[in-house]
Amino acid sequence: MLETLSEPAPDKILALMAAYRADERAEKIDLGVGVYKNAEGATPVMRAVKEAEARLQESQQTKSYTGLAGDPAYADAMIGLILGEGAPRGRLAAVATPGGTGAVRQAFELIRMASPNATIWYSEPTWPNHVSILKYLQIPAKPYRYFDSETGEVDVPGMLAALEGVAPGDVVLLHGCCHNPTGANLTGEDWDKVVALLNDKGALPMVDLAYQGFGDGLEADATGVRRIVAGCPEALIAASCSKNFGIYRERAGLLVALAKTESEAKLAQGNLAFLNRQNYSFPPDHGARVVTEILTDAELRADWQEELEEMREGMLALRQQLADELRRLTNSDRFDFVARHRGMFSRLGLTPEEVEQLRAEHAVYMVGDSRINIAGLNARTVPVLAQAIAQVI
Numbered sequence: 001m002l003e004t005l006s007e008p009a010p011d012k013i014l015a016l017m018a019a020y021r022a023d024e025r026a027e028k029i030d031l032g033v034g035v036y037k038n039a040e041g042a043t044p045v046m047r048a049v050k051e052a053e054a055r056l057q058e059s060q061q062t063k064s065y066t067g068l069a070g071d072p073a074y075a076d077a078m079i080g081l082i083l084g085e086g087a088p089r090g091r092l093a094a095v096a097t098p099g100g101t102g103a104v105r106q107a108f109e110l111i112r113m114a115s116p117n118a119t120i121w122y123s124e125p126t127w128p129n130h131v132s133i134l135k136y137l138q139i140p141a142k143p144y145r146y147f148d149s150e151t152g153e154v155d156v157p158g159m160l161a162a163l164e165g166v167a168p169g170d171v172v173l174l175h176g177c178c179h180n181p182t183g184a185n186l187t188g189e190d191w192d193k194v195v196a197l198l199n200d201k202g203a204l205p206m207v208d209l210a211y212q213g214f215g216d217g218l219e220a221d222a223t224g225v226r227r228i229v230a231g232c233p234e235a236l237i238a239a240s241c242s243k244n245f246g247i248y249r250e251r252a253g254l255l256v257a258l259a260k261t262e263s264e265a266k267l268a269q270g271n272l273a274f275l276n277r278q279n280y281s282f283p284p285d286h287g288a289r290v291v292t293e294i295l296t297d298a299e300l301r302a303d304w305q306e307e308l309e310e311m312r313e314g315m316l317a318l319r320q321q322l323a324d325e326l327r328r329l330t331n332s333d334r335f336d337f338v339a340r341h342r343g344m345f346s347r348l349g350l351t352p353e354e355v356e357q358l359r360a361e362h363a364v365y366m367v368g369d370s371r372i373n374i375a376g377l378n379a380r381t382v383p384v385l386a387q388a389i390a391q392v393i
């Protein structure tokens with residue numbers, strides 16, 4: 001039987017990581033995979049996570065199953081983090097999922113169950129996994145205009161014009177903040193326009209929130225999703241704790257459904273638990289419990305926020321340094337958008353040939369679409385990268 005399988009399409013980023021590891025040049029720079037790194041190139045366990053794990057080790061009395069939706073305290077704490085005081089809790093359903101990817105996958109499956117003919121619209125470009133999971137699930141999907149590669153910014157009029165094509169009952173997938181791969185984001189006013197358009201069309205928003213706290217701060221990064229929840233009758237939110245808690249391998253995510261009424265929220269809750277049951281029964285719990293411990297303990301929470309802020313500000317400083325260096329070396333404002341972008345990524349707008357030349361001649365590794373991971377840099381390597389870019393363009 002197994003011989004009938006065909007090779008799956010290779011994951012470009014994983015292939016890039018392998019090529020980087022095999023490169024023997026001492027001064028190589030890895031700007032590929034989407035993992036936060038400090039100035040020493042390490043992805044350390046955050047202080048609050050270490051402490052929460054130590055406390056759990058002491059206090060945890062059982063490893064028996066949780067509920068199908070995961071620990072309700074985790075959903076409670078995460079909803080507070082994402083939606084704040086104004087969360088319309090009675091209209092919300094939520095389940096823990098294996099990472100943000102699990103939440104995205106379960107959201108797509110819920111949409112397919114509820115409305116098999118709905119088209120899911122995704123930004124062009126988007127995180128490649130969105131497109132590949134949609135394809136795998138055979139869900140009708142369409143791209144919408146998002147990024148203007150000339151300016152390095154969101155083409156808001158182009159985006160709104162494209163979304164004019166959305167039909168009633170369609171779903172529009174939005175990145176809550178820190179757009180992957182471009183780094184270009186909507187402003188609060190843009191979000192309001194999107195909310196108005198979605199309501200006008202009778203379309204449902206789905207927000208993928210994988211980087212809360214990596215852009216303008218925990219509260220500011222939730223602006224979009226909060227405007228959606230305040231302004232739309234229904235919504236889906238797929239959240240990830242991988243980046244902002246640095247617990248990538250623990251697989252902690254949350255899927256939230258906003259329903260029109262309390263009874264519809266209960267119906268959604270039952271269906272989300274059912275979907276967990278079909279796919280993996282009980283969601284992973286360790287990472288979720290660590291997150292809950294941190295969010296519900298004032299001291300741990302303050303320490304976590306402080307460390308997250310240090311990471312965020314470090315990335316902003318690198319952005320500014322890179323934009324300044326490129327401005328100096330290219331004698332132009334072509335790359336000024338790097339300082340305006342937010343999150344871990346920026347799409348530089350280089351050609352595939354230039355990206356390849358950077359790899360071959362300068363040992364600089366970035367994704368083929370010229371997405372760089374800002375956290376892969378440090379104060380010493382920024383000028384090296386800027387010099388290399390100035391040489392290839």
Ligand code: PMP
Binds near residue numbers: 034099127210248253
């Ligand atoms: N959505 C987006 C846009 C992402 O970039 C990522 C991480 N690469 C995820 C979701 C999911 O992350 P994870 O499954 O590791 O929590």
